[in-house]
Amino acid sequence: MKDTVRQYESMVKSCKEIFINKTKDYGTSWRVLRSISIADQIFIKAQRIKNIQQIKKQRVDDDIASEFKGMANYGVIGLIQLDFGNESVEDLPLEQASDWYDRKMKAARSTMLDKNHDYGEAWREMSQESFVDLILVKLLRIRQILTNEGKTLISEGIDSNLIDIINYSLFGLILIEEGMHGS
Numbered sequence: 001m002k003d004t005v006r007q008y009e010s011m012v013k014s015c016k017e018i019f020i021n022k023t024k025d026y027g028t029s030w031r032v033l034r035s036i037s038i039a040d041q042i043f044i045k046a047q048r049i050k051n052i053q054q055i056k057k058q059r060v061d062d063d064i065a066s067e068f069k070g071m072a073n074y075g076v077i078g079l080i081q082l083d084f085g086n087e088s089v090e091d092l093p094l095e096q097a098s099d100w101y102d103r104k105m106k107a108a109r110s111t112m113l114d115k116n117h118d119y120g121e122a123w124r125e126m127s128q129e130s131f132v133d134l135i136l137v138k139l140l141r142i143r144q145i146l147t148n149e150g151k152t153l154i155s156e157g158i159d160s161n162l163i164d165i166i167n168y169s170l171f172g173l174i175l176i177e178e179g180m181h182g183s
Contacts, residue, residue, distance in 0.1 A: 004116060004174075011173045012105050015072045019101055020094070022073075028092040030077050031084070035158060038078040039142045042165060045071050046135045053129055064128070065176050068169040071135060075166035079104040082159055108166040115167075123171045128180075131172045138165050 033041070045067040052058045080100045092100070116123075123131075138161040145151075145158050 004121060005113075007174045007177065008109065008112060008170055011072075011170045011177075012109070014173070015069045015076075015170075016098075016101055016105070018069055019073050019076070020098060023094055023097050028097050031081070031089045031091065033077065033081060035078060035081065035142070036146055038074055038081060039139050039146075042071050042074045042078075042135065043139050045074070046132050046139065049132045050129075050136070053132065065173055068172045068176070072166045072169040072173075075108075075162045075169065076101055076104045078162045079107070079159060082162075105166070108163045108170075111160075111163050112167045112170075123168075124175070126171075128172055128175065131168045135165050135168050138162075138168075 030038075048060075049064050049067050052064060080097075083100075141155070142158050142161050145155075145161075150158065
């Protein structure tokens with residue numbers, strides 16, 4: 001598990017670097033996104049990976065790892081937006097956006113540690129294709145929850161699904177780094 005924590009933190013650092021640099025470039029323009037739009041952004045990235053996996057060819061230079069990083073970052077954005085609700089959209093200062101990012105990644109890390117304890121790091125035996133398929137399932141669940149006006153009877157909410165998307169994305173990145181899957 002020691003390696004997992006180190007690898008996980010390394011992937012989070014890589015994702016956060018992109019988040020911070022994009023925030024410097026664009027501000028927190030993502031604050032205008034509603035939950036459905038965030039789910040759709042993640043969907044686009046997951047669907048692109050699935051298409052590349054199936055046709056085994058890509059025309060755009062962005063590699064699969066960059067798409068996993070994007071899904072992790074949009075997952076964090078989704079969690080932040082859930083906390084803000086439908087408040088008026090305001091640009092967040094870089095430091096505040098960074099703090100929110102850290103808090104949400106801390107929650108994802110905590111969930112990962114709990115699940116890794118119970119599941120025995122089963123994710124290390126999974127395929128990249130499975131991570132993508134599970135992310136797509138989580139997105140369909142989020143869409144259904146939004147259709148149900150955010151209510152569930154016995155199921156996890158949007159936040160839990162976003163945390164799983166973040167963790168599946170980070171697991172995918174760890175396995176790519178280890179050379180277990182193509183980049």
